[in-house]
Amino acid sequence: MIFYFSGNGNTRHAALELGRQLDLAVHELSPAELLHPDTVTLHTNEPIVIWAFPTYSWGVPPVVARLMKHVHLDDTMTAATHIMLTTCGDDMGYTDRQWRRIMHRRGLKTGGAYAVIMPNTYTLMKGFDVDSPALAKEKLKASASRIEAIVADIRRTAEHLDGSTPAYTDMPVRLGWSWAKSGIVYPWFVRFAMSPRPFHSNEGCISCCKCARECPMANIEMIDGRPQWGKHCALCLRCYHACPRHAVAYSTATSGKGQYLCPLK
Numbered sequence: 001m002i003f004y005f006s007g008n009g010n011t012r013h014a015a016l017e018l019g020r021q022l023d024l025a026v027h028e029l030s031p032a033e034l035l036h037p038d039t040v041t042l043h044t045n046e047p048i049v050i051w052a053f054p055t056y057s058w059g060v061p062p063v064v065a066r067l068m069k070h071v072h073l074d075d076t077m078t079a080a081t082h083i084m085l086t087t088c089g090d091d092m093g094y095t096d097r098q099w100r101r102i103m104h105r106r107g108l109k110t111g112g113a114y115a116v117i118m119p120n121t122y123t124l125m126k127g128f129d130v131d132s133p134a135l136a137k138e139k140l141k142a143s144a145s146r147i148e149a150i151v152a153d154i155r156r157t158a159e160h161l162d163g164s165t166p167a168y169t170d171m172p173v174r175l176g177w178s179w180a181k182s183g184i185v186y187p188w189f190v191r192f193a194m195s196p197r198p199f200h201s202n203e204g205c206i207s208c209c210k211c212a213r214e215c216p217m218a219n220i221e222m223i224d225g226r227p228q229w230g231k232h233c234a235l236c237l238r239c240y241h242a243c244p245r246h247a248v249a250y251s252t253a254t255s256g257k258g259q260y261l262c263p264l265k
């Protein structure tokens, strides 16, 4: 079973590919599950569970971390081997350690932690923008062989679930200073840099409702033909990237920045 959260389609693509190649069921975490994890019980028909999510500030997206901590797990879930798949622009830091800690605190058995480099989606700070089309294309092309390598490793894990051989090999993507990025910047980012308050639509808005329709947290309401952002934002940026008029802005931080949605089906 693969449970995934995806803002702009990168993780969705990776999760669907893994599901197709490993013949596993794939489930997108819904707004109701993400908002009220303590009212939800997860179940799997397979001995392997893959948690798939993008890397946010060298860590697990807070909405996903909260779900993994508080969701009810039935016996099939507690008996399964749990695996992590993250997609990132170029550096996951110690996202895997954070994920593994959550799993182990719940008494769950873990297998490999894997990362796939995909095009960057973060545009909300100075110096951060989407990749050039050429770099995005290159990353998407390279992601196919990375996913194949991950599939091969998970197959090995599946063949040795009895623990007969240490079967998996983590495949992280780290650029250095991970302790500072994940240990210092991540908590700061979660506390001070994830507010949806700076979101607004500008005069280019044509009231098409796409931002509201596509928000994976159901956090946008249309009022008088314009989007209004609520408080339950994952900062996934789908509203920003999916707007057909590039009319979603985050204070002035997004001015002159590009848009990106994963083109892979």
Ligand SMILES: Cc1cc2nc3c(=O)[nH]c(=O)nc-3n(C[C@H](O)[C@H](O)[C@H](O)COP(=O)(O)O)c2cc1C
Residues within 6 Å of the ligand: 005, 006, 007, 008, 009, 010, 011, 012, 053, 054, 055, 056, 057, 058, 059, 087, 088, 089, 090, 091, 092, 118, 119, 120, 121, 122, 235, 236, 237, 262
């Ligand atoms: C809030 C936020 C924080 C991010 N932080 C990181 C990061 O720390 N390292 C990184 O390599 N990419 C980072 N990214 C880029 C995404 O992890 C990457 O583009 C990912 O593939 C997006 O997946 P998605 O399309 O499923 O949302 C960040 C993106 C967002 C929106």
Ligand code: SF4
Residues within 6 Å of the ligand: 201, 204, 205, 206, 207, 208, 209, 210, 211, 212, 226, 227, 242, 243, 244, 245, 246, 247, 248
């Ligand atoms: S997607 Fe863009 S154009 Fe459509 S309602 Fe939202 S802000 Fe307006």
Ligand code: SF4
Residues within 6 Å of the ligand: 007, 196, 214, 215, 216, 217, 218, 219, 220, 229, 232, 233, 234, 235, 236, 237, 238, 239, 240
């Ligand atoms: S409001 Fe925008 S950034 Fe926040 S969760 Fe919804 S789509 Fe993502």
